[in-house]
Amino acid sequence: MISQSNSYAIIPGERFVAxxxxxxxxxxxxxxxxxxxxxxxxxxxxALCLGLLLNQMRNHPLPLVYQSxxxxxxxxxxxxxxxxxxxxxxxxxxxxxxxxxxxVEQRKALILDARPEIFxxxxxxxxxxxxxxxxxxxxxIKLRGILEKDKNQPLVVYCAGSDCEESELVQQALAKxxxxxxxxxxxxxxxxxxxxxxxxxx
Numbered sequence: 001m002i003s004q005s006n007s008y009a010i011i012p013g014e015r016f017v018a019x020x021x022x023x024x025x026x027x028x029x030x031x032x033x034x035x036x037x038x039x040x041x042x043x044x045x046x047a048l049c050l051g052l053l054l055n056q057m058r059n060h061p062l063p064l065v066y067q068s069x070x071x072x073x074x075x076x077x078x079x080x081x082x083x084x085x086x087x088x089x090x091x092x093x094x095x096x097x098x099x100x101x102x103x104v105e106q107r108k109a110l111i112l113d114a115r116p117e118i119f120x121x122x123x124x125x126x127x128x129x130x131x132x133x134x135x136x137x138x139x140x141i142k143l144r145g146i147l148e149k150d151k152n153q154p155l156v157v158y159c160a161g162s163d164c165e166e167s168e169l170v171q172q173a174l175a176k177x178x179x180x181x182x183x184x185x186x187x188x189x190x191x192x193x194x195x196x197x198x199x200x201x202x
Contacts, residue, residue: 090154090183097195100156100185109154110146114166115189123199125158125192133159133166136173147179155182161190 090109103109104125111128113120117139120130129146131139140147147155155174159166167184174182185191193199 090156090181093183095156095183095185097185097187097191100158100187100192101195101197103154103156109156109183112155112157112170113189114157114159114170115164119160119189121202123189123193123201125189126198126200128158128200131157131170133169133173136170140177151177151179152181155179156185157182158185158188158192161188162186164188 095103104111104127107127111125112131113124113128114131114133116134117130117132120128120132124130129143131143157167157170157174159170167186167188171182171184
């Protein structure tokens, strides 16, 4: 009887313990799922924020709202219009070396070398094209497509040095051909090379 009584006492206890363990396991499982869901949510949120940040850093961010073809094209036109730099006004100016260097480096104007073409071939200001005074007509005809695409475009003429008159003569010739935005760099090739600035050869 005693052992029987003890068995009845033990069995309910064992059932109770098993039920408690099952409940604990179930609660632990739910906690793990909650933690996994939270971690996944945080990862997704981080990825979204990073994606939005990288999109804003693009030159042309992708639209976050759907745009029709016409709307997308209109936005492209607006961006191009905003990014179009106003032409530099150089008409009649005599440029310093520093200003001329800035124009050359930033490609703000078309640079014209008024020296004889042979000297241009031996070395010239980077980006400059030959429009020599002595062979002006032939050189102009060769450059017509570049020059006449816009007669208001900024042009800078230089020649050998401060004592050289070739650049001013070419400037005057261009003015007679209705070019409206032409400047002269009086220092010329001499000032450029004496300053140790880079030169270019064909």
